[in-house]
Amino acid sequence: MRIGLLTDGGFPYAAGESRVWCDRLVRGLARHEFDLYALSRSACQTAAGLVDLPPHVRQVRTAPLWAPEDDGHTYGRRDRRRFARHYTELAASICAEDAGDAFAEGLYGLAELARESGGLHAALRSEVAVRALESACRAPGARRSVRGASVLDHLDFADRLERALRPLSLDWYGDDGLAAADLCHATAGGPAALPGLLAKRFFGVPLLVTEYGVQLRAHYLGTGSAADAPSAPVRALLAAFHGRLTAEVYRQAAVITPGNTHARRWQEKCGAERAKLRTVHPGMEARRFTAVGETEGDEDTLVWVGRIEPAKDLIALLHAFAEIRKEEPHARLRIVAAPVRGDDTAPYLAHCRALAAQLFPDEATDPHAIGDNPVSFEEIGGPEAPTLADAYAAGAVVVLSSVVEGFPVSLVEAMFCARATVSTDVGAVVEVIGGTGLVVPPRNPRALADACLALLRDPERRQRLGAAARARALELFTVEQNIAAFHGIYLELLSHAPVRRTETGVPFAHPAEAFLPGTWTGPGRTPSWADGPAPAGAAAGRSHDDA
Template identity: 45%
Template sequence: MRVALLTEGARPHPNRGAGRWCDRLAEGLPEHGFELYLLTGPQGPTAVDHLPSVWRGARALALWGRRPRGRAPGALRRRQYARAYEQLVRALVMPRERGGFAAGLYGLAELAREDREDATLPAFLASAHARRVLERVWRLPGADTSAGHPLVRDVLVAADLLEQCLRPLSAPWYGAGPGGLGSADLCHVVGAGPAALPALVARHLHGVPFVVTEHGLHLREQYLGYREAPYRWPVRALLLAFFRALTEETYRQAAILTPGSDHDRQWQRRCGADPARTRVVYEGTEAVERPAAGAEPQAPTLVWAGALEPGRDLELMLHAFAEVRAALPGARLTVHGEEARPGYRAHCEALAERLEVAGAVEFAGRPASPAEAWAGGTVAVFSALSQRSPALLADAMLSGRAVVSTDVGVAREVVGPTGLLVPARDPRALAGACLALLRDEERRDRLGLAGRLRAQERFAVEPVIGAFREIYLEVVSQYPAFPTGAGGEGGGSPRPFARPAEFWLADGPRTPGAEGADGASASPEYAEAV
């Protein structure tokens, strides 16, 4: 089957994009034809130049930066755009009109598709007319302005950000022709957020089902990121309302959701996801093939790894280490990670001085590889206030080192009974767990081996590939073929099994003349079988 992979490749925010995960998926399912549709930063189409060969022919759209050139709509068309845009904005700011988001979104998508040759939608969204619509609706009586009354500069900033968020609606990807999403059998959205917009449009216009994979929830990351965004609170509230509405519509329309952990699955349910359409698929990692770490260091050493920021709570680790050091004078602490909050490393170094453990604490920076970090320690310790991703925990477990972690986020789900879990913000409990392992070599070895086996079982690549092989077949089996389009060109009605099995073979009928008008093969064998 033809699978369209939709993901973000670059954003103003770090740590986004699918990366190697999409490569492994396409390489693991060679029986399917994958095509990549990439939302990028200002580099636009040039972003596909350095992709692996498996993505030859990938398509890219610049999501951020200068808007594409387009022709402003005429008077009649402008009114149609304004009506759809107003409906969408009212859904964002009027509490009683939340249900109008989908209608406004699809209204803009249909207009943009009709005017795709002229790129009219970006031109309209950047026009003074669209800004007036936004300003008028935003200041209506009853509008939600709990974040503050919007100023003129807020309208200008918000209009520009909304244009960038809605830019995928005007992508030249829609239609049932070659390269169009309408001819795909399935869309696979990796990362959600704006990457889900093309899948929603393809679902609306052509009936193409889509699957959503999230390794870390896009909406949660937006809430965390906008706390420090360089915008006033009214703008932040409006954009978060957009992402919240987009997430709810994505979860509502998706055929299957595949969160990367049960912790994320619970968050998705709070956003309206249907539990019956949710499958937890852990993010596979090639690190499962890595050999376990070698011999432990001579001195009892705790190793801590992560971004140097308050959320990782290195202060808790330092307070706990002070108690460990008092009970075990030869103990050492190695801290691996780069500074994510300016001044935070200096703050932690000063705290180590006050606790009189600075001589036993090494700030080693970013290691050459995670395996190198774990190999230099006796016990791996995680002291975060929230643990949203299982990746770092799983990597530590794969090293064969025993793990101590605060019981937050995905920690209990990932570590399970193979490590020690302690309450967050409790230095005494963290110190006690570390001392228990440092003093008991047999227990360390037993937990380290159990943790490695557990991580290998849950985070191997093969189970991920197998899970998506089954998910793709399950989704496609529940959706009929659309030989003449659904809701789009031709107006044909769906026909289950409209294409014979031999259609999907590499040497099967792929040219327009090889099929009948209804998409079925004209071969006598097929006619006889029917």
């Protein structure tokens, strides 16, 4: 089978969030051929280059969406009218409360125009596009949130929309591209799945969409928090566009694979049909934690592992640990941070260290000390925690204190290490834990402290929960189960897809009689394979005259 793998800001770039699981998927399915179609989101990512790829990857095509693009192409009068018609449909569907089928008609109309007449870059930024947006925002039935959009808002949104629609103008849709694929697998929703939509539209290639983090949810959470956040009308227009696009992706996909039930509920709310949804948990490497699972950590130590940021709510964890210390004076807390680039987390980390010094004024003040200081701030790769496995091996209980969480990777890693866990009830935590750990409400330091105390005081319970957690993780969250699940889905989708290529060989080129002994060829006749290597078993089919 030939798979067209669509990625957005990840694999096969050396720097990408989805690089690890995509790399494992491709290497684990060596019996299939892969064509990689990658969208790049930053210059740093492109500069990092590509990872080494296995031989069954036939080709790699990349497109930098971060760079300005102007091919100098302009449309003639007929194509300009055609563009205006389709863009007006698209803009009206984005601005209107009820779009019907206008979004799909406008989107595919623009895609067909780009395929037949060249790129859309100049047209999407033209005065025609801006005027169409302005008319759509002021039309009867337009959303109230976009009616007050200014000319600057229209220009800003037109620029952002051009970047989002840039996959429509790529050269990926020829006979040597997605037309040759048996299946398109989009590793994210939204604009990353656009090439898959067009492959289905133009060539009938079935589309599989995997979302370990729902793209639309990430857009809702991140649009207003960025330093260069757009104005309120532009945010409303972007939300409407991504909502329409997500609904169309879900409608055209043959199968959608969320990574957990939390993502699945989001997809259902965004229009995904329940019959198309198949939960496939992320696959994680378990072997590096095998040795840790056979040992016991310090029975008085709590361990927290992750990225230090406000969503992890280390403030509540520190307050909870202050309550724990009142009843268990020998308890210790090790906060082990994953190494990150840049200093975005530095202010929050400084705030946490200041709070720890305030809560434990009579303790050692060195933030890196592990001796008498009950709280230590460490980093993976440092002397205290050289590896991730060493971090989990240091304690008897692993704590997760987040207020926002998708799929809790650190929780699964702790389960591989046979560690008892205390977690807050956010994201997919309850689904992952499945009764093998303690779960408390978020933003509740007292409940978090009580749960940690219960496990610190009961070694036998810790051992039972840790063993059950390890068994659950090995059953549900390994790389092997992830690859097996996708292999089965690939075969299922191919079995339902129509045969579109016939160059796989000549039917009945080797008759069944060729594999049987006897004089089936007749006097003076030559088997069809005489000019080339004989098929297996053909030697047994020699005629008696040759004997």
